[in-house]
Amino acid sequence: MFRIVVAVLLTLLAVPARAQVTGSATFVSDYRFRGASLSDDRPAAQVAFDVDWPSTGWYAGGMMSNVRTDAGHAVQGLVYGGYVQRLDADLSWEGGVRYTRFSGGESYAYAEAYAGVTFRQLVGRLYYAPNYFNAGYGTWYAELNDSHALTGHWYVFAHAGYLRRNGNVADYHASRFHSDLRAGLGFAVQPWNIQLSWSTAHGAPDVALGYPSAADTHRNAWVFSVAYAW
Structure with missing residues (x-):
């Protein structure tokens, strides 16, 4: 899967159309990934x-974040690439791949493929990872994301996700299913975006899903963020 991700990214970078980079x-205040x-x-x-190539439908990107795993401080790196096609003014579909790894002795490296549909502000995606967080089993993850403008620069947003872990979970005496919810209020004035949200998760514990989380993290949390875009 990693080779597929690299091949897609190289293909995107070779596209001759003019790219838009942001x-x-x-x-x-707390880096939450699928509720963890x-x-x-x-x-x-x-x-x-x-990076977007609007005339072709191809896009790519990446992200880096400091994290704290069971081994201590680390850095997460993520790259992705995909294709999106608009069907009409309100509806589009997309597909792509992405690759994640962490610094340190245990990289937790894994790749996953995804497909999705967008209708106005409602975005639904389905992900499949054959070796989730390099833990030796596959997972399916479905998510819905939505946002609605309020008055002025204010808006509300929400996220719902549901994960199914493959493989044997008997050693953990836990469910193979995990759900997460997030909802909040945002304030956007270019180039700033400020959000406050509530995040919660239920079902299989982090250790049963292979997450590199430090021990004894909470499942319910208020999350505050400030972003500057260019």
């Missing part, structure tokens, strides 16, 4: 970039 820097804290319930700093 980026952002974000401070977040990857920063040990502590703040994290992140940088991200996106």
Whole structure:
């Protein structure tokens, strides 16, 4: 899968059409990934970039964040590439691949493929990872994301996700299913974007899913973030 990700990214970079490049820097009070804290319930700093080729439908990007795993402080790196096609003014579909790894002796490296549909502000995606966090089993993850403008620069947003782990979970005496929810309020004035949200998770524990989370992180948390885009 990693070779597929690299091949897609190289193909995108070779596309001759003029690219649009954007980026952002974000401070977040708690880095939550699919309901799990990857920063040990502590703040994290992140940088991200996106490259789009509007005339072709191809896109690529990446992100880096400090994290705190069971082995201590580390850095997460993520790259992705995909293709999106608009069907009409409100509806589009996409597909792509992405690759994640962590610094340190245990990289937790894994790749996953995804497909999705967007209708206005509603985005639904389905992911499949054959070796989730390099733990030796596959996972399916489905998510829905939505946002709605309020008055002025204010908006509300919500996320719902559901994960199914393959393989044997008897050693953990736990479910193979995991769900996460997030909802919040945002305030956007270019180039700034400020959010406050509530995050919660239920089902299989982090250790049963292979997450590199530090021990004893909370499943419920308020999350505050400030992002600067360019």
